[in-house]
Amino acid sequence: MTTVTADGVTLHGIFYPAAEPRSTPSAVLICSGTGIKQGFYRSFAQWLSERGHDVLTFDYRGIGASLHESHVRHSKARKQDWGQQDIPAMLEWLARESGLEQVTLFGHSAGGQFTGVIPNYRRIARMVGVASSTGYIGYSPLHFRLLAGGLLKLYMPLANGVLGYTPCQWIGWGEDLPPGVARQWSQWCSSPGYVANALGTDIQQDYHQQLQLPMTFIHAVDDPIATRGNVADLTRLYPAAQIRVQTLIPAQHGLKHIGHIDFFRRSHQGLWPLLAKAIEE
Structure with a gap:
């Protein structure tokens, strides 16, 4: 599927219709x-659709199928655009396709960080954030703090300046990033509050105080990014929301490691009913 954002950017997604609709759609x-x-979440999305949910995945502007420029260095995408433009457009498409007034926003990492700047937040029935936190490097373990500090404060600015973008594939940190995305990622992770650091400057619309919806945050104790401190740093931004935090210990689920991204691997599908419970309760 494709849809166009309010500022005219075409986004590409994949829709997984419910195999058999639930009694409550x-x-x-x-x-x-x-x-x-988005392909990283394919197996989980298919599994959710088999449980009776309509599911939509998509690529943000500047990433994957939603990168329309000849090279990522030419993309004008910023991190804030993902929250202010891309997620809102997908919320509208999914609500319309499913015939619902509200849908569940299920965010992994950054996907769960933007809720307070989404203008059509009333489309969200509940938010589930997996490994979602502010990512402030000061609240990470020392060894990771040194690594992340070098990447965010040295590698990204240097790569942006020399190459015009940040090559993340070289270092195993995902897709190459547009310069504007890398710049804001570096800035926001350098101080507590993450996106709150841009409020009143880059970001003028702030809905954090208005959100009263249920919000569940699930993270693992061996995640060096979504630590207890960073999860708490994010949840404090939503004073009126109904917050619940679940901290997972890998051994209690028969796993050696969960970390930041393993939730969605087939090897960790034993965790998926727990994630589904947060969606369905």
């Missing part, structure tokens, strides 16, 4: 992490 918008293409 449900639709789930899966919002990707930074630099992760």
Whole structure:
């Protein structure tokens, strides 16, 4: 499927209609992490559709099928555009396709960080954030703090300046990023609050205080990014929301590792009923 955002950008997604509709119809918008293409969530999306949910995945502007420029260095995408333009457009498409007033926003990592800047937030029935946090490097373990600090404060600005974009595939950090995305990612992770650091400057519309919906945040103890401190740093931005935080210990689920992205791998599908429960309760 394709849809066009309010500012005229065409986005590409994949729709997984419910195999058999639930007694109470449900639709789930899966919002990707930074630099992760929608295909990474295919197995999980198919599994959810088999449980009776309409499911939509998509690529943000500047990523995967939604990169329309000849090279990522030419993309004008910014991180804030993902929250202010791309997610809203997909919320509208999914609500219209499913015939529902509200849908579930299911965000992985960055996908769960933008809820407070989404202008049509009233389309969201509930938000489930998996490994979603502010990502502030100061709240990460020391070894990761040193690594992430080097990447965010040295590698990204240098790569942007020399190459005009940030090659993340070289270092195993997902898809190559448009310069505007990398710039804001570096800036937002350098201080507590993440997207809140751009409020009043790059971002003028702020809905954090108005959100009263249920929000569930699920993270693993071995995640060096979505640590307890960083999850708490994100949840504090939603004072009126109904917040619930679940912290997973890999061994309690028969796993050696969960980390930041393994939730959606087939090897970890034993976790999927837990994620579905957060959607369906």
